[in-house]
Amino acid sequence: MSDLIEVAELSKTFRVRRKGSGPFRRVREEVRAVDGISFTVPHGEMVGYIGPNGAGKSTTIKMLTGILTPSGGRLRVAGLDPARERTRLVRRIGVVFGQRTTLWWDLPLRDSYGLVRRMYRIPEARYRANLERCVELLDLDGLLDVPVRQLSLGQRMRGDITAALLHDPDVLYLDEPTIGLDVISKARVRGFLRELNAEQGTTVLLTTHDLTDIEQLCKRVMVIDHGGLMYDGALAGLHEAGESERTLVVDLERELPPIEGVHGARTVRTEGPRQWLAFPASASAAPIVSQIADAYPLMDLSLREPDIEDVIARMYAGE
Numbered sequence: 001m002s003d004l005i006e007v008a009e010l011s012k013t014f015r016v017r018r019k020g021s022g023p024f025r026r027v028r029e030e031v032r033a034v035d036g037i038s039f040t041v042p043h044g045e046m047v048g049y050i051g052p053n054g055a056g057k058s059t060t061i062k063m064l065t066g067i068l069t070p071s072g073g074r075l076r077v078a079g080l081d082p083a084r085e086r087t088r089l090v091r092r093i094g095v096v097f098g099q100r101t102t103l104w105w106d107l108p109l110r111d112s113y114g115l116v117r118r119m120y121r122i123p124e125a126r127y128r129a130n131l132e133r134c135v136e137l138l139d140l141d142g143l144l145d146v147p148v149r150q151l152s153l154g155q156r157m158r159g160d161i162t163a164a165l166l167h168d169p170d171v172l173y174l175d176e177p178t179i180g181l182d183v184i185s186k187a188r189v190r191g192f193l194r195e196l197n198a199e200q201g202t203t204v205l206l207t208t209h210d211l212t213d214i215e216q217l218c219k220r221v222m223v224i225d226h227g228g229l230m231y232d233g234a235l236a237g238l239h240e241a242g243e244s245e246r247t248l249v250v251d252l253e254r255e256l257p258p259i260e261g262v263h264g265a266r267t268v269r270t271e272g273p274r275q276w277l278a279f280p281a282s283a284s285a286a287p288i289v290s291q292i293a294d295a296y297p298l299m300d301l302s303l304r305e306p307d308i309e310d311v312i313a314r315m316y317a318g319e
């Protein structure tokens with residue numbers, strides 16, 4: 001079976017007019033929002049799509065959903081050309097935007113879902129089964145008769161996710177699905193997505209600034225910046241790409257000057273008898289520990305693994 005999403009040399013250029021100085025007060029400029037990216041996503045994969053603000057994430061998603069027409073390259077979702085075959089495509093995809101709702105503000109959830117059912121012509125039995133499953137797993141019981149505007153952000157988000165899934169899409173695009181949610185709501189949404197993917201095989205493309213979403217949901221991550229793909233691979237491999245570091249936290253018997261002369265590590269912080277030594281994530285901690293133990297009065301130690309946020313910051317800094 002071919003891949004569900006196929007993207008080759010995809011680009012999108014916006015022509016914008018900006019205020020200039022001098023005699024030509026308005027200058028025309030081209031913004032290459034997406035600049036020749038290629039990737040494929042097989043059926044059933046959960047992929048994180050991350051990058052800093054303005055990197056080109058939303059523009060990519062808009063092209064994948066057929067809202068924007070690409071300036072160049074090739075694009076297929078479920079074998080369809082999104083911009084040309086948008087009406088057929090909407091039956092195959094679900095979209096959730098964390099920042100705005102696709103539900104009707106003044107209607108109770110139940111009525112919104114009824115409208116979705118009619119719009120997509122979802123057979124009654126399938127609609128009921130899907131709604132029941134979402135209500136149970138997303139804990140929406142008791143909320144179906146509440147108007148959307150009265151729901152909390154977390155409840156509304158769960159309501160939006162349900163609306164996007166009633167027609168059994170092959171692929172779900174999630175744009176910041178946990179933004180602004182409290183810890184419990186985040187955990188519930190993540191748990192639900194994991195289950196959806198495992199049980200229904202729904203392919204998920206997830207855009208987020210919350211890297212815990214990625215860590216908990218996606219084995220594969222794509223990093224975009226300035227319209228180009230900087231990284232596409234296993235989450236674990238990001239650490240190497242960002243040359244990440246582990247940190248050894250060392251408690252000495254007493255306060256001492258920064259530890260020196262340890263081969264392969266450097267002291268990055270001291271606070272009383274506690275010192276922090278950084279070393280490459282690919283290296284073993286054992287020789288570093290034994291060097292310190294030989295030369296210093298060691299009381300205790302612990303090891304901190306690199307933080308993915310750190311890793312990505314390093315990738316951006318290293319451009």
Ligand SMILES: Nc1ncnc2c1ncn2[C@@H]1O[C@H](COP(=O)(O)OP(=O)(O)OP(=O)(O)O)[C@@H](O)[C@H]1O
Pocket residue numbers: 014015016031032033051052053054055056057058059060
């Ligand atoms: N309709 C538009 N007209 C002109 N420029 C645009 C338009 N949409 C996006 N851009 C520009 O294209 C670039 C990529 O924007 P995009 O919204 O895809 O980034 P993003 O990665 O989604 O950012 P964020 O995380 O802030 O949502 C930015 O420089 C943005 O200003």
